[in-house]
Amino acid sequence: MTSRALSGGRAASAPLMGHETEPTIFEMSVPGRSAYQLRTTGVPSTALADLIPATHLNGDVVNIAEVSERDLVAHFTRLSHRQFSVDLGMYPLGSCTMKYNPKFCDAVANDPGLNSVHPGSPAELTQGWLELLATLEEKLCAVTGMAAATLQPAAGAAGELTGLLLMRAYHSANGDPRRRILIPDSAHGTNPASVTLGGFEVTTVPSNDRGLVDLKKLKASLDPDVAGIMLTNPNTLGLFEEEITEIAAAVHEVGGLLYYDGANLNAILGAVRPGDMGFDIVHMNLHKTFATPHGGGGPGAGPVAVSQRLVEFLPGPKATRMDDGTFAWVKPPRSIGRVHGWHGNAMVLARALAYIDVHGGDGLTRVAKYAVLNANWLRHRLRATLPAAYDRVCMHECVLTATPLKNAYGVRGLDVAKALLEEGFHSPTVYFPLIVEEALMFEPTETESLQTLEALAEAVERIAQRAIDDPDALHRAPQTTPVSRVDEARAARHLIPTEDAASR
Amino acid sequence: MTSRALSGGRAASAPLMGHETEPTIFEMSVPGRSAYQLRTTGVPSTALADLIPATHLNGDVVNIAEVSERDLVAHFTRLSHRQFSVDLGMYPLGSCTMKYNPKFCDAVANDPGLNSVHPGSPAELTQGWLELLATLEEKLCAVTGMAAATLQPAAGAAGELTGLLLMRAYHSANGDPRRRILIPDSAHGTNPASVTLGGFEVTTVPSNDRGLVDLKKLKASLDPDVAGIMLTNPNTLGLFEEEITEIAAAVHEVGGLLYYDGANLNAILGAVRPGDMGFDIVHMNLHKTFATPHGGGGPGAGPVAVSQRLVEFLPGPKATRMDDGTFAWVKPPRSIGRVHGWHGNAMVLARALAYIDVHGGDGLTRVAKYAVLNANWLRHRLRATLPAAYDRVCMHECVLTATPLKNAYGVRGLDVAKALLEEGFHSPTVYFPLIVEEALMFEPTETESLQTLEALAEAVERIAQRAIDDPDALHRAPQTTPVSRVDEARAARHLIPTEDAASR
């Protein structure tokens, strides 16, 4: 054959049919093939050169790939068969809240009455959207116990940075600029990174032997240069900071603010509200708590809710309910400005509102209860195999440790995680939080059943048995997956981020 | 655990994660679990016993299965991962025309402007649908060269029976009842079955050594008791009946009618029309030629188009264009009556019209040309490995034979078919038509690329090599699929058609 393009029609790369690799779309490309179809417009087809000066034209140097629609479909359908997802099975990836995402919420987001609206349309023509956003803001405040919120941040980390900029604006407005932010050593990496971008310095607060913030040491760190503290509660060990009121009082006493990292909000819905615990700023990961599917890594949405004294600083403009019942875009008086190109990840916001409405106050409370029940059951069920780092009642997730397996058989947490893939489960989060050795962080979420938890526990037990029988096999796991263990070091050593780099 | 239900959250049955079997939904059922959500209606919830006499109530004996929405999704998503499909790869199943089905046509069928319409609505309120149906009828007549059509038959076989009833009505109306229908020995099984249901007797016409109807023998079978002949052209060997005009003349001469089995219409779009060849009745498999996805076995649609003298007998009522530009349901004067509960498989019909409109006359002609090109290229490419049963120019499919492999190495057509699954391709049709030994009927369709054809050819060559190296392995193929070769005999010997039969 003249063309050396690879076949688009061979399914050997779909795990159903074998375990070959899937060619890239570029390898399948054949010059002159096409899939696109455009409207017939009747617009005069003046030559581009007659419209735009030659200095601007690129000389047709940009090539995409040229495939038929059939091959496009086959390629991406096969790629989808090489991908694990919540819809295929349990995904107990700690800290990520990989719960079931109702298809109904997807349908809401696909409604052209919402998603065909241009964000630059006048507010008079988009009253439905403004009402939706204002309503969501109200409901998020009810859930968190705060006064107002911005819906602009596109994810949790963006929410963190927004929150830190709010802290900064607040202190500056008080003529009291401060430099330091306290962060527990168990915190998620986005927290310190956000602190730096917010123009602050990180002071790490150690955890005590119960896995909680060491109150004494915390107090020792406090001084008038402390702008605030960032906490997750329950923290990343899945444990509730029981001394939260004391912490809040201490931080407030030196004039600092409390930031709530809402990644773990799922655990406390209807049980306790960040506002009631004394937090001043809360970000929510709507894609976790409110079941927006994670999309292979995004999109998310990270609204930030604040207490009364911070309301005037919120990013804007905000969709606001006016006295006459209409809605308008209003910028808070001392707004820090925009943190998103438009109004935030609107379709994610709409999904979250639909999710909240279906559940209602009662349903959200059940979500937290069953999430916590599931995590505790699993922790307890696995205690003989993978002991908990801190063995007592946890919240929505539990951090277990593979240290006994490592010490006895040389089988590490990563090996357990990889072997779980062969058992039909996604792995838990490995090696996080950093303060636990051989950490395996399981978050079953509330949508998994007792039967599934039991199946997971039995799978872990089988792996533990394999650790005794044949630890080497575990180092080689997984083998039944589309690819076996990949060489991560090689990827980093010699970066190949594109097909063009690959073929050089 | 109290409940012995199986887990709904373990993905080990998805081929991505291993090769276990998937539990049935009944095995996953837990009493009291549920997924459904209904509207709040406010309708008085009178007890059923107060509305309907007790003799009618079933005593709550009917049980379905009780699963959460999460488990429902996981179960059917995993089942989908255990299923090959056109969207995953080439599906050269002869006679079935498994071409790529444009997603656009699915989108058309999902438009609530079409699919939320109740079929019993007054014609005044469904003018769009009536126009769509009338337009499709006109276009199908243009494609086949006929005068009018019924859109009611739900599939090809239903079209055949409709056509035979039309023949019957025609001869009866002429006071000339006839008993016999001629069918070539290469015909599809639905043809003789339909003949019986149409109240006729089958006379089989043998093929000659070119794989075509033996004209002499055909002529010898003709007499005034012959109601007609059913032909596929190209026939099920993928060969064009070159003497079609002579056949038509001969059958017509004794007063018989010619029926065209349109399963192979894909081959001749824009090249030759059944009407021009002398056929009186034509059914079309819209799900083959006009790219309605086959849905795992259906739905389809089998409109029947006829020549002028049969128009008055067509099933009805038919959507009809009136002089004032409106549309109405009109029953042909001597209609044989209804052959479908309503108006035919309407959404399939809408899909087909969209497909026809996208292609247009020029596009449909290309469809046939490239389908024929692909089949001939493949036939020629494979001639050293799997020779064609009749080695000359074929139409849209080619019937090859594994006889050489069987004679030399004991590897049968079925073994080749099963081994192809491991190579990432669906199997061709095996052992059909019956008149070819070890038949393997390949229909590549026009949507597969040259690269894919080449990949298929290379796979066949690898299998042929395996036949030499290790024929036993081929008898055991496939092994990389979700299940290995299944015991068909056992299924038939001891019928287990339901979970309840299974657990007895």
Place this chain on the structure above:
Amino acid sequence: MADYLPHTPAEIDEMLAFLGMDSLEQLFAHIPPAVRLTQGLDLPEGMSEPDVAALFTNYTSANRATASEMTCFAGAGVYDHEVPAVVKTLAGRSEFVTAYTPYQPEVAQGVLQAIFEYQTLIARLSGLPIPNASLYDAATGLVEALNMAHGATTRQKMVISAGVHPHWREAAKTFARGTGHEIVEVPLKDGVTDWRIVDATNAAAIVASYPNYLGVLEDMSEAKALAVANDALFVLGADPVAAGVLKTAGQWGADIFVGEGQPFGTPLAFGGPFLGLFACTTEQTRRLPGRIVGETVDSNNRRSFVTTLRAREQDIRREKATSNVCTNQTLMAVTAAIQLGWLGTQGLREVATRCAQGAHYLFDELVKIDGVKAVSTQPFFREFAVHLGHDASAVLLTMANDGVLGGVSIAALTSGPDPSIDGDVDDVLLVTVTERRTKDEIDRYVEVLRKAIGQ
């Protein structure tokens, strides 16, 4: 050139060269020139997808009886039930949609197992042990049932209640032209089949409908007794949603169950594709029309599924096959399995109960209106027929202007007089309520109908 073909001009040349040809025309050269099309098809040129989409808005905008414009009280075998996003999403997965008949079970366990689950559900809903993998729709399902009864008894007489849906009866008559079955219709009296007036000797089948097409729930003991007395098979067409709370075909003693599966996840879809439900007793297994999936094991002894009893089917048995069905309605069967999984035991019962509650509420309100009169005094399930004292078709069009699809005119359904209806048929409206109808919608129905008939 808007199409889905991958061939580039260079590849076409290369392929032709491989075949020793120099034009695509040569591939068609063996077709007799006399019949070759020379001008191309008499169809417009191809259009791009968005152009066709624009064209199709002409059709959709000319349909007034859509969900967005009208609240549906039409039924007659086709029902406006809740179809949740989750069912549409799962049933729309391309592996189910773009596969064909599971001829290669090793790569078709997805569809096969889904059908096996569907079959189990149909067996439970019908109370009969041998279901099949689907037929086209209820009408053609009834035809297959008659053929089965003929096969079992070798008799030709089919005694059919006029309570069976008029379209189903019509289809039975059409196909009887081929099989030669003698169709004997038994009219209704006060909405109930008048079995006493019929001579059922030598009948192959006694056929009834539950509820019947006027919505009435007849006591099926009489029909069953008639079948037993005459050694005929008892064929029962039944609403599968009713089986959530009402007696199943099996409980009534049916030999064959047929039904319309549209209520399980399939939209109104202007009448198709729908889903022919079918189940029978074990005695009739070898005469089962269409496909059936059975459980078995693979060569590694893993539970597997496969289409079975293939010897009955047309591709093997040819003119002696029990049926000519090949392509069936698998996707709708899979959809039904998913929808029933979503409903579960409790959901199905609730849907059935709510249908009955809504229908009775509306009925009670309607018969309060002057001039509106029930066609039957008998119990009903989810629909009922009323005389309006005004032409039903005209009333429907008037109601439509107020956004209500008021039901189905019986005269339109029977296309003519109906001996089963006492008095005028033109003023009879068949009215249906499903679980989706709210009290507000029902109250509005009453108001709009009053207005339409000038009350």
Place this chain on the structure above:
Amino acid sequence: MADYLPHTPAEIDEMLAFLGMDSLEQLFAHIPPAVRLTQGLDLPEGMSEPDVAALFTNYTSANRATASEMTCFAGAGVYDHEVPAVVKTLAGRSEFVTAYTPYQPEVAQGVLQAIFEYQTLIARLSGLPIPNASLYDAATGLVEALNMAHGATTRQKMVISAGVHPHWREAAKTFARGTGHEIVEVPLKDGVTDWRIVDATNAAAIVASYPNYLGVLEDMSEAKALAVANDALFVLGADPVAAGVLKTAGQWGADIFVGEGQPFGTPLAFGGPFLGLFACTTEQTRRLPGRIVGETVDSNNRRSFVTTLRAREQDIRREKATSNVCTNQTLMAVTAAIQLGWLGTQGLREVATRCAQGAHYLFDELVKIDGVKAVSTQPFFREFAVHLGHDASAVLLTMANDGVLGGVSIAALTSGPDPSIDGDVDDVLLVTVTERRTKDEIDRYVEVLRKAIGQ
């Protein structure tokens, strides 16, 4: 109780018993009572999906600027392009939608390879070798670019053309509150950045937009020269569709490319989720924000993909990370890869060309209207700004009554006066044409605008 939870009462009891507890409350007993919610959340009770769907129609029906009601001539970085059913279908596959960040590459090759293909496409469109796996949107992408420039130069001064989208500039200012960057804006003159008036000594970055937010195509040589002269990085924000025919960021000598990926398969979506495109030179690789996928092999030496250079990321490097991005916009990146696969080389060029043709056709017609005046005499690509001589916001509302979304008011975009615009800003409208707009629609635009301004 409409929810998605599997727990039956019996199971809850069993699970609690296993934990030695007798109520769910006990699980929360360690939370200080003082802060416990006792009354439950102040939210309504849960509703069923269909009830919520009914509620949401209040929102959708109050949105007038939808595709079904208005023809879209709005742009400003968000464009109404063709998104075919095939792209929606593929991007909507639940494996892509319901997965998370590919932490376990062995079961995430689907997403990883799709991102690898996306990265390749972004590299080609930007003309720069090191793309990332996506950022939130163009605005935050610009912020990351400034941080990268700061990292590379350790300088704080960011010289930004006023041709950069006002919202992007606003976001840059917001985040500069944290990083302490000094933002220096360079106004436009006749639609072109007046680089000569700025002091770029000690600048970390020279930032321009191509086309700029008024639609104008500036010659980028000047900006590039300024960057070179001052040892600053040249950051170019560019319309990725333009790259189908116009010079790429790489061709103009950019060190960093940022762009808005929405035009590739993402709907208008009221502004999000969109897709931040990002690519840079190899010199900046170690400062790349967000994730990047690299090629490698598995233990059986099969080509595989994995997220790489993880040491830059926040979860490892914490306060020293190059960026805090964790969740990004993967699904939109996958969508873009699919949409670009559908377009192919030829399709992208055609879309770009048609945008230019449509915009120029409309421009030529508009400036014929008395009182309508172009804001700039410079070349443009797919959008342009015109003075209307009437308040642009008011004109937009009037046009909306005729079903035309006439564009975006510049005053609304900049929320205030704009030194880059000569004369009044309130009467300036930014008008966009994509390949979806037909001549009829454009002609109607002209007519409707004439009417709206009383011509």
